[in-house]
Amino acid sequence: MSKKQLVAGNEALGEAAILAGAQCYFGYPITPQNEFTAHMARRMPEEGRVFLQTESELAAINMVLGAASVGARALTSSSSPGISLKQEGISYMAGDELPGVVVNVQRGGPGLGNIAPTQSDYFQATKGGGHGDYRNIVLAPHTVQECVEMMILAFDLAEKWRMVSVILADGVLGQMMEPVVYPEKVQINEYPKDYILDGARGRKPRIIRSLYLAEGVLEKHNEKLQAKYAKVRETEQRSETQNTEDAELVLVGCGTSARACLDTMNTLRKDGRKVGLLRPITLWPFPVKVLKEISARTKKFLVVEMNAGQMVEDVRLHAAHDADVHFYGRMGGGIPTPPEVIDKANEILG
Numbered sequence: 001m002s003k004k005q006l007v008a009g010n011e012a013l014g015e016a017a018i019l020a021g022a023q024c025y026f027g028y029p030i031t032p033q034n035e036f037t038a039h040m041a042r043r044m045p046e047e048g049r050v051f052l053q054t055e056s057e058l059a060a061i062n063m064v065l066g067a068a069s070v071g072a073r074a075l076t077s078s079s080s081p082g083i084s085l086k087q088e089g090i091s092y093m094a095g096d097e098l099p100g101v102v103v104n105v106q107r108g109g110p111g112l113g114n115i116a117p118t119q120s121d122y123f124q125a126t127k128g129g130g131h132g133d134y135r136n137i138v139l140a141p142h143t144v145q146e147c148v149e150m151m152i153l154a155f156d157l158a159e160k161w162r163m164v165s166v167i168l169a170d171g172v173l174g175q176m177m178e179p180v181v182y183p184e185k186v187q188i189n190e191y192p193k194d195y196i197l198d199g200a201r202g203r204k205p206r207i208i209r210s211l212y213l214a215e216g217v218l219e220k221h222n223e224k225l226q227a228k229y230a231k232v233r234e235t236e237q238r239s240e241t242q243n244t245e246d247a248e249l250v251l252v253g254c255g256t257s258a259r260a261c262l263d264t265m266n267t268l269r270k271d272g273r274k275v276g277l278l279r280p281i282t283l284w285p286f287p288v289k290v291l292k293e294i295s296a297r298t299k300k301f302l303v304v305e306m307n308a309g310q311m312v313e314d315v316r317l318h319a320a321h322d323a324d325v326h327f328y329g330r331m332g333g334g335i336p337t338p339p340e341v342i343d344k345a346n347e348i349l350g
Helices: 009-019 034-046 057-069 080-096 122-126 144-161 171-175 217-235 255-270 288-295 311-318 338-349
Strands: 005-008 024-027 050-053 074-078 100-106 137-139 164-170 177-180 239-242 249-252 275-280 282-284 300-305 324-329
Touching: 005 009, 009 034, 009 100, 009 144, 009 164, 009 171, 009 177, 024 034, 024 057, 034 050, 034 171, 057 074, 057 080, 057 100, 074 080, 080 100, 080 122, 080 164, 100 144, 100 171, 122 164, 122 282, 137 144, 144 164, 144 177, 144 217, 164 171, 164 255, 171 255, 239 288, 249 255, 249 311, 249 338, 255 275, 255 300, 255 338, 275 288, 288 311, 300 311, 300 338, 311 324, 324 338
Parallel strands: 024 050, 024 074, 074 100, 100 164, 137 164, 249 275, 249 300, 300 324
Antiparallel strands: 005 177, 137 282, 239 275
């Protein structure tokens, strides 16, 4: 059994990527994720793997694309404005059906904003982000330990479905330190890679591309992608629930906001208030099945976010038609605190 270590979220993400078999890391500095890049700069060469600080965010994502095309496990990390610059490359990877991992340690926006934590990139991550009808798998850890677990999961899901997996963290989670237990050994699943460019060697040549100019061909390709996304929606929904069986109000939060929700639930339960928690772990696919089950018996929801209201739209879309969905959010680096969420919950409960 590995011993507990006090580790910051950014470093935990980096070390977990190494444990998950990452062979290549390409990145460009930006606060508040620089510790991630610094960790990889030291550790990847120690493991005999590839680290490259690129000349730009655009270069980083296109190097991930290139590495994935020859079968390497590759990743990049950045923070909100840097992730925006990577969107074209992520769209190309979706069109090419190439696996890769992208970590977003979110900071305040829009524009350059500030270096404080937010969750304002939810739309960007879950609705595609770049051009074209595509999806990314999106995971939202809420502890440093989960940063480790979800990095390992992100690589597995990316290769299983030949998609980009996004880990949506934030400045709090990236900078904070918590006890972590690393797995002594990670089971790396091997999926068929009959698409990679490794030399024809007597077989028929392969082409990886997202450009389809012949009439009707691109439509067929999109139909294939949408069929795959439908399977991901059906099989990869993940969430955590607590005290939802008898709840009169269910708090919904992910990442750092979920920590405030958990504290609020525990405090109000002690006061005799029947409050539960739904924590989406996959933001895409959103945990629709669990939400529908809960909303069949519980009609009041409070969605807590570090933005102007983004995940709340998915809750309103998928909850029962008669559900009463409320929202509390802070923007621009503001972090919802348990007393604030408690006040809002008591207001709803009356």
